Amino acid sequence: MRVTLQRVLKFFTSVRLAIFLLLILAVACIIGTLLPQSQPPEVYLKQFGNVGSKIINAFSLYDVYHARWFQVLLSLLTLNLIACSLDRFPKTWRILQYNAKKEIDEKFLSHLSFNAHFICKLPFEEAKEKLSALFKKEFSQLEVASNPDFVIHVKKGSISHWGPYIIHGGILVILIGGLISSIFGFSGMMFIPEGEVSNTIFLEGRKHHQVYNLPFSLKCDKFTVEYYDNGMPKEYLSHITVIDNQKKFKTTIKVNGPLDYKGFRFYQANFGVASNPTVTFEVTERKTGKKFTLTAPFNTPVPLPDEQGAIKVVKAFSDLMNFGPAFQVVIQKPNQKPQTSWVLSKFPEFDAMHRKGKYTLVVKDFTRFTGLEVKKDPGVWVVWIGCIILVGGLMISFFIIPQKMWLKLAPHKQGCEVWLGGMASKRRETFKHIFQEWANEVKEVLTCGT
Amino acid sequence: MWNIKILSYVTFFYLGCFLLYLGILVFRRRSLEKIATYATMLTLTVHTISIILRWVESHKMGIGHAPLSNLYESLIFFAWCIVFLYLVIEKKYKNHILGAFVLPFAFLTMAYASFSPDVNSRIEPLLPALKSNWLIVHVITCFLAYGAFAISCGLSVVYLLRKTGNKIWDIFPSQKQLDDLIYQTIAFGFTLLTIGIITGAVWADKAWGKYWSWDPKETWSLITWLIYATFIHCRLVKGWRETKMAFLSIVGFVSVLFTYFGVNFLLSGLHSYAKPS
Ligand code: HEM
Numbered sequence: 001m002r003v004t005l006q007r008v009l010k011f012f013t014s015v016r017l018a019i020f021l022l023l024i025l026a027v028a029c030i031i032g033t034l035l036p037q038s039q040p041p042e043v044y045l046k047q048f049g050n051v052g053s054k055i056i057n058a059f060s061l062y063d064v065y066h067a068r069w070f071q072v073l074l075s076l077l078t079l080n081l082i083a084c085s086l087d088r089f090p091k092t093w094r095i096l097q098y099n100a101k102k103e104i105d106e107k108f109l110s111h112l113s114f115n116a117h118f119i120c121k122l123p124f125e126e127a128k129e130k131l132s133a134l135f136k137k138e139f140s141q142l143e144v145a146s147n148p149d150f151v152i153h154v155k156k157g158s159i160s161h162w163g164p165y166i167i168h169g170g171i172l173v174i175l176i177g178g179l180i181s182s183i184f185g186f187s188g189m190m191f192i193p194e195g196e197v198s199n200t201i202f203l204e205g206r207k208h209h210q211v212y213n214l215p216f217s218l219k220c221d222k223f224t225v226e227y228y229d230n231g232m233p234k235e236y237l238s239h240i241t242v243i244d245n246q247k248k249f250k251t252t253i254k255v256n257g258p259l260d261y262k263g264f265r266f267y268q269a270n271f272g273v274a275s276n277p278t279v280t281f282e283v284t285e286r287k288t289g290k291k292f293t294l295t296a297p298f299n300t301p302v303p304l305p306d307e308q309g310a311i312k313v314v315k316a317f318s319d320l321m322n323f324g325p326a327f328q329v330v331i332q333k334p335n336q337k338p339q340t341s342w343v344l345s346k347f348p349e350f351d352a353m354h355r356k357g358k359y360t361l362v363v364k365d366f367t368r369f370t371g372l373e374v375k376k377d378p379g380v381w382v383v384w385i386g387c388i389i390l391v392g393g394l395m396i397s398f399f400i401i402p403q404k405m406w407l408k409l410a411p412h413k414q415g416c417e418v419w420l421g422g423m424a425s426k427r428r429e430t431f432k433h434i435f436q437e438w439a440n441e442v443k444e445v446l447t448c449g450t
Numbered sequence: 451m452w453n454i455k456i457l458s459y460v461t462f463f464y465l466g467c468f469l470l471y472l473g474i475l476v477f478r479r480r481s482l483e484k485i486a487t488y489a490t491m492l493t494l495t496v497h498t499i500s501i502i503l504r505w506v507e508s509h510k511m512g513i514g515h516a517p518l519s520n521l522y523e524s525l526i527f528f529a530w531c532i533v534f535l536y537l538v539i540e541k542k543y544k545n546h547i548l549g550a551f552v553l554p555f556a557f558l559t560m561a562y563a564s565f566s567p568d569v570n571s572r573i574e575p576l577l578p579a580l581k582s583n584w585l586i587v588h589v590i591t592c593f594l595a596y597g598a599f600a601i602s603c604g605l606s607v608v609y610l611l612r613k614t615g616n617k618i619w620d621i622f623p624s625q626k627q628l629d630d631l632i633y634q635t636i637a638f639g640f641t642l643l644t645i646g647i648i649t650g651a652v653w654a655d656k657a658w659g660k661y662w663s664w665d666p667k668e669t670w671s672l673i674t675w676l677i678y679a680t681f682i683h684c685r686l687v688k689g690w691r692e693t694k695m696a697f698l699s700i701v702g703f704v705s706v707l708f709t710y711f712g713v714n715f716l717l718s719g720l721h722s723y724a725k726p727s
Contacts, residue, residue, distance in 0.1 A: 015686045022683070026676040033666040033673075033713075065664050178662075187659065228575045256582045256657050267659040375659045383661060387648045394644055398637040429630035 012083035021077045028073065032064035078175055081168045092161050095425050104151045104406050109421035112406075114432060116420040116439040120448030124150075124411040127418075130445045131409060150409040156402070160426065163397025170390030177382030185377035188212060190266070192220040193274035193369040197243065201374045214264065214374075216244035223271055223368040236268050238370040253372065263376055270371025272318030273325045277367035279313050281343070283359045284352075293364065301332065304359065309333035314340075316366070323347065327363065401427050403434060407442070418442065453504035454564075454571050456496065457526060461560035463493040464533070468557055471549035478621070483546040487537075490549070494533050501526065508573045515575075518589040521714070522571045525563035527589070528710075529556045531597030535635070539601065543631065545623055551604035584653035592646035592671070596706050598639030599678075603703035605632045606696035613693065629692075632699055633685070640678045647671050670709035677702045 011017060035056070036043070044053040044062065060067035109115055120127065128150050135142055139154040188201035188211075199217040203210045219241040226235040238253040242261060253259045259266040276298040283292045283305060294311070296302045301310035312330045320326035324346035331339040344350045345363035352360040408419040420439055424431035470486035473479065504517040517523045536552045563569055609628045612619045622628065650668070655661040662668065681698045684690045 015683050019680050019683050019687070022676045022680045026673045026680075029669050029673045029676070032664065033669050037664075230575070232575055234575065258656060258659065265659060267657075269659075373659045380655065380661060384652075387651075391641070391645055391648065394641045398641055427630075429626055430634070 009083065009087075012079055013087035015084070017080050018077075018084065021073060021080060025073055025077070028064055028070055031061060035061055035064075037065075038063055074175065078172065081172055085165055085168055089165075092165075095161060096158055104145075104153070104408055106408070106419055109406060109408060109419045112421035112423050113428070114422035114424070114435040116435075117418070118443060118448060119412055119414055119417050120443075120446040121415040122446045122448065124409065124416045127409055127416045127446050131407065131442065134441065134445050135407070152407045152409075153405070154407075155404045157400040158402055159396055160400040160402045163393050163400070166393030167390055167397060168393075170386050170388075170393050173386030173389055174383050175386075177379040177384075177386055179379070180382055181377050181379030185375070185379060186212070187373060187375045187377075189269065190218070190372045190374050191270075191369050192218060192372070193276075194220050194222055194367045196220060216242060216262065218242055218266070218372075220370050221250070223370040225271075236271060238268055238271075238372065240266075253370075263378070265375045265377075267373040267375070268370070269373035271368055272371070273316045273327075274367040274369045275316070277313070277316050277327075279316070279327055279363060279367075280365040281311075282362045282364050284362070285359055286352075286357075296329075304331075306358070309336075311361075320344070325363070325366065327366070329361065331357065401430055401434065403431065405435070405438065415448075416446070418446065453500045453507060456500040456503070457560070458564040460493060460497045460500065461557065461564050463489070463496070464529070464553060464557040464560055467493055468550065468553040471546070471553055475547055475550045475621070486546060486549060487540065490533060490537060490553070494530070494537065497526075497530055497533070501530065504573065511573060516586050517573075518586060520570065520574065522563050522569045524589065524593065525559050525569065528593050528596055529559040529563070531593045532556045532559070532600050535594070535597045535601055535638075539631070539635070543623065543627075547621055548605065548608060551608050552601050555600045555604065582653050582656060584649050584656065588646055588649040588653055591642045591649060595639045595642035595646055596710065598635045598642065599674075599699075599703050599706045602632050602635040602639065602699045605635065606699040609696045610693070613696075625692075629695065632695065636678055636681060636699060636702075640675070640682065643671070643675055643678070647675060667709065667713050670705070670713050674702060674705040674709050677705050 039062065041053065041057070041062075044056050048056060056062055059069065064070055110117070122130070131150075131152065132144065135152055135154050139156050141155045141158075143153040145151045145153075186203055188203040190198060190201050192198045197217045197219040199214040201212040201214065203212055221239040221241055223239070224237045225233055226237070228234045236255055239250070240253055240259065241248060241250050242259075244262075251259055253266055253268050255268045258268075278295060278297045281294045281296065283294050284290070285292075285305070292305045294302060294305070296311060296313050298313055298316070301312045303310050310332050312332070313327050314330050315328035317326045320342070323344050325344070327343045327345070329341055329343055331341070333339075339355070339357065341351065341355045343361050343363055345366065348362045351362065402425060403422070404424075405420065405422045407421075410417045420435075420442060422431065422435040422438070424435075467486060467490045470482055470489055474482045474486060501517055504523070508515055508517065518527055532552065533556045536549065536556075540546060540549065563571070605628055608619075608622055609625065609632065612622050612625055612628060623631070647668075650671070651661040654663065654668075677698065681695065681702060684694060684698060
């Protein structure tokens with residue numbers, strides 16, 4: 001029993017499992033990008049045949065990132081991370097404690113993996129001062145003993161050993177944040193026509209077909225689009241009034257500029273023609289070229305400029321067969337059959353070209369709705385905190401190199417004798433470089449060429 | 451559009467620099483080393499100036515934005531990152547021979563940007579969703595990371611050549627040094643890629659309301675990240691340093707290339723980038 005338990009523990013603490021999991025996750029992600037996701041079953045059946053679509057169904061490959069086994073992989077990774085960190089902790093602790101050695105002699109120094117030894121002409125006392133000054137400048141942790149010989153022990157960057165723990169901790173925090181997001185978060189859409197007030201959100205994702213009522217309301221005062229000179233859209237802007245009991249305030253929501261209020265975020269996502277729009281036309285008399293402006297509320301007859309008949313907007317679409325916003329109007333004249341026609345806001349000449357009559361119509365303006373994506377995501381802050389921890393850990397791990405060095409100085413008949421030793425518990429090749437530079441610097445300070 | 455013209459000349463200068471480095475390798479002329487380095491520095495300076503010129507030009511057109519907004523601009527910046535990081539490494543390690551394996555990446559990238567008909571080099575205004583400072587940080591960090599990965603890929607090729615034991619390759623740094631250098635560049639690239647993915651997530655959160663939506667581009671950068679994380683951990687398993695590592699670093703770079711190009715061209719247009727709101 002004990003043996004199996006130990007085996008299981010060993011399995012979870014191994015880096016091999018980590019490598020395996022990372023690679024399997026990568027493969028899962030590759031499948032998720034190559035295979036179209038979240039399509040109806042018929043699509044898979046058509047594309048991959050009977051057997052193929054059975055496999056896809058069996059492994060939920062139609063939604064890899066939310067499949068059970070994907071979640072199992074993430075859980076295993078979490079366990080692996082925790083187990084591995086706990087397992088290694090004592091070892092790291094020991095490495096950090098390892099500086100208690102007080103008796104620094106030649107034997108100890110020459111057994112270190114990096115060492116140097118040289119003799120200089122400088123007198124002992126002078127050399128002592130110069131070396132102290134040199135090391136004090138660079139190292140914060142410095143121990144000096146001068147009995148019987150002069151010995152310096154310096155170290156720097158031990159925090160680097162905690163780097164991996166910080167990195168892995170950060171990843172854990174991100175995973176937890178993701179879990180909180182997926183359990184407690186939701187998102188949905190809100191559609192508000194200009195001039196109207198709403199607090200209804202149509203939920204998306206797992207909870208779709210449900211609505212959620214906000215504890216406050218938004219009023220869309222106006223929706224505007226700004227354009228560049230070449231006709232490309234520059235900005236989509238919703239001018240909003242937030243109404244929360246007695247409190248009221250105005251704000252704008254634009255792409256990349258969401259509104260944050262009471263834990264909800266509102267993003268500019270969509271816009272279009274309101275379902276019962278009031279349309280403003282520019283009406284031109286064909287013969288004279290005289291222009292009038294006419295404002296027609298939805299489904300309400302409005303008299304034409306000559307009072308000989310009326311115009312009524314009966315249908316409105318945000319996008320009619322890719323021609324953009326379109327309005328169906330009925331023109332009623334006394335003693336005539338009503339004339340029905342489309343007016344397209346993107347094609348101002350359309351009406352003049354396709355309809356006969358005394359007047360031509362051009363759409364000047366209409367009531368729009370703004371579509372706001374609404375999100376509540378209590379996990380997002382946890383994710384950002386995890387990210388900061390992760391990046392901090394990476395910097396500490398990779399760019400701080402732990403350095404431990406000892407220097408012993410003794411009088412010599414030619415002047416003084418120096419032993420230098422260093423120890424690297426990580427990044428040996430880089431430390432070798434650093435150690436070499438230190439050896440050179442010491443030689444330079446003591447003016448004792450090679 | 452001066453900048454585009456200058457940048458197309460820069461492409462050929464990089465070809466020249468590459469030939470100089472190749473010359474060092476083939477003729478073993480140490481005297482070429484300084485010339486190659488100075489030529490590369492000079493070209494990088496011209497390269498930098500034309501990027502700045504492009505920036506200024508976009509402001510003159512009244513649609514000012516950092517020149518990091520479309521494929522052309524990103525390629526130009528990618529090449530810049532490769533050369534810049536290479537010069538830093540050359541200075542630090544005082545080895546001039548690696549250039550022959552790194553500069554081709556810069557030259558090919560520039561050539562693709564300048565001469566491929568698929569790459570539109572005009573300065574264009576930004577779609578509303580792309581107007582974000584997070585996006586600028588995102589692009590800069592991602593491309594520095596890609597640059598570092600390109601270099602580590604070049605070094606891995608050198609490493610594998612060195613490993614064949616042939617005398618020709620003796621002028622390269624030792625296997626140990628190369629291994630360390632590969633690790634350093636990957637560590638650097640990995641950190642920047644991490645920051646790049648995170649700033650991308652922050653931007654996505656601001657623009658679309660989702661910090662992670664499993665969009666193919668996002669997912670492929672995660673795949674790249676996972677591959678390099680595997681690389682970092684392989685060193686911890688005994689006996690896995692050597693060839694496996696060099697191999698993984700090349701696979702990692704292939705994944706970088708796929709993230710950068712493959713996703714745009716091979717996976718159908720799902721990238722939310724161009725999606726008007
Ligand atoms: C997404 C997942 C992971 C990422 C991005 C990641 C990243 C890293 C990084 C950057 C290092 C630093 C290496 C250094 O300091 O030179 C590291 C070290 C390490 N990681 Fe991970 N890691 C991940 C998952 C895991 C897992 C699941 C394990 C479990 C076994 C693990 C075990 C280790 C170990 C043992 C070290 C070495 C610590 C040392 O040098 O003393 N990692 N990891």
